[in-house]
Amino acid sequence: MTGHIVRIGLRSAVSLLAVSALAFLVVAFMPSDPVMIAIRAWNLPVDETTINALRTEWGLDRPFPARYLSWLADFVTGDWGRSFRTGEPVLNEFSSRLPLSLGIGLGGLALAALAAVPLGFTAALKPGGIADRFSRLLAITVQAVPAFWLGLVLIWVLGVKLQLISPFSAGVDVIALAIGLVALHSTGMLARVYRRDLIEQTAQPYYRTALAKGLTRRQALWRHGHRSAIYALLSAMRSEAGWAIGTTAALEVLFGLPGISQFLVQSISARDYFVLLAYIMVVASWMLAVNASVELTLRRLDPRADR
Amino acid sequence: MNHVPRHALAAATASAVALLTAIAPATAQEALKVGTTFLLGSTDPTAGSAGWALTSHGIGEKLFMVDKDGNLVPELAAQAERNSELEWTVTLRSGRYFSDGTPVTAAAIGEGFANTFEKSKTAAATGGKLAFEAVDDLTLRVTTEKPVPLIQALFAEWPLVAYMLDDAGEAVYTGPYAIAELKADSHLELAPNAHFDGTERSPITLRKFGDAQTMALAFEAGGLDLAFGLPSEVLSRLKANPDLTVKSFQVGYQYFGFLNTARPAFSDPLVRQAVDLAIDRDQLVAAINGGQPATGAFAPYFPFTPAEAREFDPEKAARLLDKAGWVVGPNGIRSKGGAPLRLEASTYPQRPDLVTMLPVVKAALARVGIDVGTRVVENANEVAASGEFDMFLWAQHTAPSGDPAFFFHSMLRSDGPLNHARYGSEEFDAIIAGFSTSGDLERRAEIALDAQQKLFEDVPVTFLVSPAWHVGVSERLSGYEPWGSDYHVIRPDMGETRQQLP
Numbered sequence: 178m179t180g181h182i183v184r185i186g187l188r189s190a191v192s193l194l195a196v197s198a199l200a201f202l203v204v205a206f207m208p209s210d211p212v213m214i215a216i217r218a219w220n221l222p223v224d225e226t227t228i229n230a231l232r233t234e235w236g237l238d239r240p241f242p243a244r245y246l247s248w249l250a251d252f253v254t255g256d257w258g259r260s261f262r263t264g265e266p267v268l269n270e271f272s273s274r275l276p277l278s279l280g281i282g283l284g285g286l287a288l289a290a291l292a293a294v295p296l297g298f299t300a301a302l303k304p305g306g307i308a309d310r311f312s313r314l315l316a317i318t319v320q321a322v323p324a325f326w327l328g329l330v331l332i333w334v335l336g337v338k339l340q341l342i343s344p345f346s347a348g349v350d351v352i353a354l355a356i357g358l359v360a361l362h363s364t365g366m367l368a369r370v371y372r373r374d375l376i377e378q379t380a381q382p383y384y385r386t387a388l389a390k391g392l393t394r395r396q397a398l399w400r401h402g403h404r405s406a407i408y409a410l411l412s413a414m415r416s417e418a419g420w421a422i423g424t425t426a427a428l429e430v431l432f433g434l435p436g437i438s439q440f441l442v443q444s445i446s447a448r449d450y451f452v453l454l455a456y457i458m459v460v461a462s463w464m465l466a467v468n469a470s471v472e473l474t475l476r477r478l479d480p481r482a483d484r
Numbered sequence: 485m486n487h488v489p490r491h492a493l494a495a496a497t498a499s500a501v502a503l504l505t506a507i508a509p510a511t512a513q514e515a516l517k518v519g520t521t522f523l524l525g526s527t528d529p530t531a532g533s534a535g536w537a538l539t540s541h542g543i544g545e546k547l548f549m550v551d552k553d554g555n556l557v558p559e560l561a562a563q564a565e566r567n568s569e570l571e572w573t574v575t576l577r578s579g580r581y582f583s584d585g586t587p588v589t590a591a592a593i594g595e596g597f598a599n600t601f602e603k604s605k606t607a608a609a610t611g612g613k614l615a616f617e618a619v620d621d622l623t624l625r626v627t628t629e630k631p632v633p634l635i636q637a638l639f640a641e642w643p644l645v646a647y648m649l650d651d652a653g654e655a656v657y658t659g660p661y662a663i664a665e666l667k668a669d670s671h672l673e674l675a676p677n678a679h680f681d682g683t684e685r686s687p688i689t690l691r692k693f694g695d696a697q698t699m700a701l702a703f704e705a706g707g708l709d710l711a712f713g714l715p716s717e718v719l720s721r722l723k724a725n726p727d728l729t730v731k732s733f734q735v736g737y738q739y740f741g742f743l744n745t746a747r748p749a750f751s752d753p754l755v756r757q758a759v760d761l762a763i764d765r766d767q768l769v770a771a772i773n774g775g776q777p778a779t780g781a782f783a784p785y786f787p788f789t790p791a792e793a794r795e796f797d798p799e800k801a802a803r804l805l806d807k808a809g810w811v812v813g814p815n816g817i818r819s820k821g822g823a824p825l826r827l828e829a830s831t832y833p834q835r836p837d838l839v840t841m842l843p844v845v846k847a848a849l850a851r852v853g854i855d856v857g858t859r860v861v862e863n864a865n866e867v868a869a870s871g872e873f874d875m876f877l878w879a880q881h882t883a884p885s886g887d888p889a890f891f892f893h894s895m896l897r898s899d900g901p902l903n904h905a906r907y908g909s910e911e912f913d914a915i916i917a918g919f920s921t922s923g924d925l926e927r928r929a930e931i932a933l934d935a936q937q938k939l940f941e942d943v944p945v946t947f948l949v950s951p952a953w954h955v956g957v958s959e960r961l962s963g964y965e966p967w968g969s970d971y972h973v974i975r976p977d978m979g980e981t982r983q984q985l986p
Binding site (some may be wrong): 208209213215248260262263264270273329332333336337343344345347429431433434435440441442443450 | 519525526528531666667668669670671691692693694698701702704705706707725840865866
């Protein structure tokens with residue numbers, strides 16, 4: 178197991194390095210010159226002196242490889258640069274905002290997984306029943322309806338009409354609503370994955386044997402299908418982790434929650450390089466961490482994998 | 485003890501309760517909740533546009549400011565006098581304090597400004613790098629690098645917020661509020677500055693919204709006492725709600741169209757004049773649900789704004805086009821030498837009003853036989869700088885320091901850095917050169933009027949709308965009267981809790 182952890186760690190580190198190089202390349206060659214954006218935004222005089230001074234100050238006058246290596250060395254040692262929009266260290270901004278973003282994303286994913294098990298199990302128990310049809314409807318609906326739109330509707334109903342919540346207070350009620358919306362997006366899909374795997378188990382000889390031994394369908398499914406279906410559900414969570422990032426970002430903006438995505442939105446139009454790079458690295462780290470966690474958990478669930 | 489009738493006692497109690505109830509909202513220390521679509525990004529006064537945001541949020545003050553009537557008036561300063569071409573003496577008001585209780589002195593203010601000029605190139609745009617010397621506690625000698633005829637206007641520019649640096653090198657300001665907590669792009673907690681004027685004030689929570697529509701929802705949900713900058717399309721819905729109050733006010737921004745004189749069609753002044761005459765500004769105002777037809781380059785409350793309305797005369801416009809050789813064809817579109825009269829009109833979505841105005845302009849020009857293609861671009865500055873347009877609808881605060889010179893110099897002078905119309909007129913340049921020699925306000929207003937008259941003749945720009953913006957206020961802030969565009973959103977009077985007796 179230790180060897181496997183080391184392998185996953187090394188693979189993740191290499192992946193992160195590749196992502197960092199690609200991200201630096203993309204951000205560096207984004208259209209629009211950040212110096213000119215700053216000059217216009219700050220009403221600076223458009224002359225060579227000003228342009229050259231800003232280029233030197235931000236290190237934009239150095240060759241690309243030198244800029245990349247310098248940034249990478251600083252990044253891994255905890256110097257994520259300063260936002261040239263706010264003037265504050267990027268690491269400080271992210272440190273104070275990341276817990277909220279992670280809380281919403283992870284909370285939503287965890288809640289989705291918790292809700293998917295009983296929903297998927299009930300759906301598998303009676304294919305074509307109410308739970309089955311509901312889980313299908315949920316999976317399709319959330320794919321068609323963006324979380325942003327659904328959030329707006331909930332603000333209108335719960336905040337404006339019923340005044341049950343203060344939709345922009347960044348309070349517990351709003352954070353709970355955001356977690357619920359992230360969870361809603363993944364619950365239907367995870368429930369369908371879990372259900373599908375459970376139903377596949379019903380074709381297996383050991384399932385039929387369990388029924389022949391006198392177990393009810395519910396008991397047989399739980400005892401002989403659940404573990405395998407959880408395996409499938411965890412695998413599916415890897416792809417849902419990406420959706421959770423997008424949904425969390427949209428909801429942070431919608432509800433005015435002070436997470437990293439809210440900070441990112443303004444930084445994009447300002448071409449705030451260090452913030453954009455930090456965001457890409459954080460998202461890549463999140464995806465790699467989720468992948469690694471799921472992979473290790475799956476190995477724990479399936480001892481054959483270590484053979 | 486005399487017997488007091490029970491009903492009299494009850495009446496007195498009821499009166500006392502009623503009085504206390506009436507007073508309670510005014511004396512409550514609950515934070516006022518303000519929503520905007522912009523927020524201070526950094527507490528460093530030299531960073532980005534922090535100088536503007538600090539003033540807008542009621543944290544900082546400047547030596548001079550533009551008041552609600554558009555006049556340039558002293559704020560932290562009492563007066564400024566010119567000693568020589570490059571030297572001024574500024575006298576500060578007495579009895580003023582920074583938010584930590586330190587008295588405002590010329591030395592402290594001078595040190596703050598010196599720090600600003602050391603770090604901010606924006607601050608040096610008008611007068612070059614300024615030097616400061618404290619003559620006594622309230623007298624500051626200011627030396628400019630370039631001649632500045634009106635230093636009051638320079639000190640009203642947004643980068644020049646006044647502050648002192650404390651022992652830790654942090655800026656301390658003089659405004660009615662001080663920063664308690666700042667979360668960039670999210671919210672700002674403001675605590676009353678106890679040393680401002682002795683008036684008790686409620687704290688303020690200023691929350692930033694990603695878009696104005698969401699802010700309107702927050703206002704409707706009762707989550708805001710002040711929603712600054714409501715979108716015009718929600719006004720009818722909000723005004724239909726008796727629990728909500730929406731106020732509209734004139735801003736210093738102007739909506740206008742650059743006419744690219746370097747393009748073939750607009751190289752002929754007759755065509756530009758025809759366009760200026762063909763657009764019905766009343767229709768534009770109706771389309772964006774607020775404001776008034778522009779009479780020139782500036783908002784109506786400035787003393788250098790022309791009084792007469794711009795002429796709307798489509799028939800005269802048609803005659804000018806005829807005279808220019810553009811003949812109406814069977815399809816209603818004019819052409820000359822077989823080439824149709826087609827213009828490309830652009831604008832940008834960051835000011836939604838401009839996008840709303842674009843089809844109205846297209847329809848107006850179609851009526852006189854001009855075919856207009858429309859385009860909305862994200863990168864307005866790049867497109868404008870490239871010159872790939874015939875007409876560009878634009879929004880600009882044309883006198884942010886209360887002085888007209890900056891707009892003409894930067895956007896219309898032959899070598900102006902933002903001369904998107906590619907306008908080149910020696911006569912116009914000569915008129916605005918007068919700004920460099922006269923500091924007299926009346927004379928500067930005359931120069932501004934002369935310059936606008938020249939623009940009306942040459943039409944490198946068609947001035948369209950002096951817009952109104954909209955704010956929503958709760959009952960608690962029903963007395964709030966917005967002014968000063970977005971330069972003075974939070975003001976000393978809005979958080980006062982001292983009870984005003986009838």
